[in-house]
Amino acid sequence: xxxxxxxxxxxxxxxxxxxxxxxxxxxNHEYMSWxxxxxxxxxxxxxxxxxxxxxxxxEVPNGYNVSRSTTEDFxxxxxxxxxxxxxxxxxxxxxxxxxxxEQYFGPGxxxxxx
Amino acid sequence: xxxxxxxxQFLSIQEGENLTVxxxxxxxxxxxxxxxxxxxxxxxxxxxxxxxxxxxKLKRLTFQFGDARKDSSLHITAAQPGDTGLYLCAGxxxxxxxxxxxxxxxxxxxxxxxxx
Numbered sequence: 001x002x003x004x005x006x007x008x009x010x011x012x013x014x015x016x017x018x019x020x021x022x023x024x025x026x027x028n029h030e031y032m033s034w035x036x037x038x039x040x041x042x043x044x045x046x047x048x049x050x051x052x053x054x055x056x057x058x059e060v061p062n063g064y065n066v067s068r069s070t071t072e073d074f075x076x077x078x079x080x081x082x083x084x085x086x087x088x089x090x091x092x093x094x095x096x097x098x099x100x101x102e103q104y105f106g107p108g109x110x111x112x113x114x
Numbered sequence: 115x116x117x118x119x120x121x122x123q124f125l126s127i128q129e130g131e132n133l134t135v136x137x138x139x140x141x142x143x144x145x146x147x148x149x150x151x152x153x154x155x156x157x158x159x160x161x162x163x164x165x166x167x168x169x170x171k172l173k174r175l176t177f178q179f180g181d182a183r184k185d186s187s188l189h190i191t192a193a194q195p196g197d198t199g200l201y202l203c204a205g206x207x208x209x210x211x212x213x214x215x216x217x218x219x220x221x222x223x224x225x226x227x228x229x230x
Contacts, residue, residue, distance in 0.1 A: 042202060042221050042223050043202070043204075103159065103204075105157050
């Protein structure tokens with residue numbers, strides 16, 4: 001099992017450009033989510049999905065879009081990149097377990113917007 | 115938005131010392147998790163606690179969940195340089211309907227450095 005994979009590992013964008021961060025998992029997990037991590041702020045939830053065709057907003061959704069057409073894939077789209085979106089982005093997946101929602105994280109994508 | 119306060123933010127100690135990291139919220143957790151993250155990698159789950167008063171041990175790490183399920187602590191005994199990393203607590207909360215959210219709320223993290 002590869003677990004949760006993310007591509008690319010590093011990316012530099014100019015302000016106004018768009019791009020898609022890829023995330024895939026091979027554990028047949030229903031729940032997938034995207035977080036951003038900034039110094040001193042832990043991880044903040046951007047969007048999440050409880051299954052194919054179902055997505056919802058997290059704590060900081062503005063400027064990001066998601067879709068979930070398959071169980072395995074959950075791409076994150078930046079519509080018009082801004083310097084405030086410079087961050088490290090993590091994708092995570094888990095089973096839909098009512099007691100815990102233990103999450104498995106990918107290795108992250110480090111994004112810089114100039 | 116549920117808030118989760120983690121302290122201290124930084125901890126620098128010598129090998130062999132003990133330490134405790136705290137995680138607190140004004141709301142009741144339905145479950146609480148502790149993660150460890152190393153530079154350049156994603157967080158890795160250490161433990162999940164779901165029952166008030168629960169204590170779990172993982173080698174030299176002891177995790178406690180408060181009786182009221184509003185706080186948790188991570189205690190490391192005889193810290194070693196290999197314990198160096200970012201420690202994150204994360205909780206799920208009950209929604210108004212009394213069921214558990216799937217969303218995790220993370221604390222700000224504790225950067226632990228253990229010097230040889």
